[in-house]
Amino acid sequence: MSKQPETDPGRPAWGFETRAIHAGAAPDALTGARNTPIHHSTSYVFDDVDHAASLFNLQTFGFIYSRLTNPTVAVLEERIASLENARAACAAGSGHAAQFLAFFTFMEPGDHFVASRYLYGGSITQFGVTFRKLGWDCSFADPLEPATFRDALKANSKAIFIESVSNPSSIIGDIETIAGIADEAGIPLIVDNTIATPCLFNPVDHGADIVIHSTTKYLNGHGNSMGGVIVESGRFDWARNDKFPALTTPDEAYHGLTFYETFGDFGFTMRARAVALRDFGPTLSPTNAFMTITGIETLPLRMERHVANASEVAAFLDAHPAVAWVSFAALPSSPSYEWKEKYMPKGCGSVFTFGLKGGYEAGTRLVENCQLLSHLANVGDTRSLVLHPASTTHRQLTEAQQIAAGAGPDVVRISVGLETVEDIIRDLDQALRAAS
Numbered sequence: 267m268s269k270q271p272e273t274d275p276g277r278p279a280w281g282f283e284t285r286a287i288h289a290g291a292a293p294d295a296l297t298g299a300r301n302t303p304i305h306h307s308t309s310y311v312f313d314d315v316d317h318a319a320s321l322f323n324l325q326t327f328g329f330i331y332s333r334l335t336n337p338t339v340a341v342l343e344e345r346i347a348s349l350e351n352a353r354a355a356c357a358a359g360s361g362h363a364a365q366f367l368a369f370f371t372f373m374e375p376g377d378h379f380v381a382s383r384y385l386y387g388g389s390i391t392q393f394g395v396t397f398r399k400l401g402w403d404c405s406f407a408d409p410l411e412p413a414t415f416r417d418a419l420k421a422n423s424k425a426i427f428i429e430s431v432s433n434p435s436s437i438i439g440d441i442e443t444i445a446g447i448a449d450e451a452g453i454p455l456i457v458d459n460t461i462a463t464p465c466l467f468n469p470v471d472h473g474a475d476i477v478i479h480s481t482t483k484y485l486n487g488h489g490n491s492m493g494g495v496i497v498e499s500g501r502f503d504w505a506r507n508d509k510f511p512a513l514t515t516p517d518e519a520y521h522g523l524t525f526y527e528t529f530g531d532f533g534f535t536m537r538a539r540a541v542a543l544r545d546f547g548p549t550l551s552p553t554n555a556f557m558t559i560t561g562i563e564t565l566p567l568r569m570e571r572h573v574a575n576a577s578e579v580a581a582f583l584d585a586h587p588a589v590a591w592v593s594f595a596a597l598p599s600s601p602s603y604e605w606k607e608k609y610m611p612k613g614c615g616s617v618f619t620f621g622l623k624g625g626y627e628a629g630t631r632l633v634e635n636c637q638l639l640s641h642l643a644n645v646g647d648t649r650s651l652v653l654h655p656a657s658t659t660h661r662q663l664t665e666a667q668q669i670a671a672g673a674g675p676d677v678v679r680i681s682v683g684l685e686t687v688e689d690i691i692r693d694l695d696q697a698l699r700a701a702s
């Protein structure tokens with residue numbers, strides 16, 4: 267179904283709030299249902315044998331089997347691509363699945379990439395330990411010193427990976443400079459935009475070639491569904507060098523089809539779906555897609571309040587006698603403040619860390635004494651959440667790695683939710699007193 271640009275609410279001419287509600291969706295052609303139906307069907311009837319053959323050959327777009335494509339999941343994919351000002355998207359069962367599918371789409375065994383050292387703890391383990399089993403090597407660099415990315419590049423480097431705002435320590439680097447380094451090297455910049463969300467930052471507008479989201483976080487926003495997505499800018503030229511044979515040489519499994527030549531500015535997404543998602547199978551369920559579509563409809567409203575509440579909570583913690591430091595890019599004392607002001611003037615989410623003067627013991631006591639705030643391993647929920655990374659999400663890392671990732675023994679991570687901000691502050695105040 268192709269709509270006229272001026273009536274297609276996925277187009278950039280429409281405002282972000284409009285696209286958050288309408289992009290990718292239309293009233294159901296059969297029933298008139300206004301909300302997106304949850305299509306719980308594994309498979310779709312072919313018109314005839316020729317139709318089936320052309321679908322399997324990737325000559326016709328349509329639904330075959332829900333491991334690959336599903337009408338409810340497709341609405342989510344189109345909506346996120348629109349919100350990210352990007353060309354196409356492919357959803358996955360979780361953020362980590364999206365990361366794996368993204369790398370699998372262009373990496374060969376023996377390849378290397380450079381990642382920021384300020385990453386979600388699970389990503390440091392995925393890249394630094396598990397990916398090595400596939401023959402993918404990763405070096406870590408410092409986004410506050412962009413030249414360290416150039417220094418870490420090798421002849422076999424195939425990508426640079428950063429988080430636009432790091433989870434948990436709220437580090438923002440000079441994204442455009444890092445994009446320039448990737449461009450010079452002829453490799454894509456991949457940006458995990460989970461914490462900023464497309465509401466506060468669009469990586470594609472600042473040189474990113476691929477954007478990753480854990481939709482589990484703010485995009486869903488209610489802590490009820492895992493999910494992930496790979497987003498393609500459509501601007502990376504995979505044929506500018508010979509580094510990406512997976513996209514630029516014929517695929518035997520598709521009768522010699524070459525993904526980049528055939529699909530151009532969405533060739534990466536096509537290969538992510540038709541090879542990586544097909545053969546590994548970490549598919550997003552239609553119900554999770556529906557929950558996430560519903561969440562995204564209120565994303566702009568929610569992010570505004572997350573940002574406002576986080577600003578008050580950070581100011582309270584910054585002035586608290588039991589708190590040694592606060593690491594939040596929205597505070598003028600942050601080394602990332604300059605880049606936050608440049609790239610994310612509306613705010614940088616509500617996830618940040620603070621250090622307790624009482625160290626590891628005080629950190630564990632604080633999370634145990636919170637009553638309103640939930641002690642759990644998630645961020646970007648309506649509820650305010652606290653976590654002591656050194657004893658949980660980052661416990662697989664060595665202490666040196668923990669400190670390098672901004673998750674040392676004294677560190678507490680907070681994800682400020684949407685409750686009455688005075689209540690959040692009151693709960694933290696009593697827990698800090700009990701902890702020190």
Ligand SMILES: *Cc1c(COP(=O)(O)O)cnc(C)c1O
Pocket residue numbers: 360361362363386388389429433458460461480481482483492493494645
């Ligand atoms: C949670 C998270 C991930 C992993 O996503 P899952 O949905 O938990 O698999 C990746 N990156 C960031 C920044 C995250 O916060």
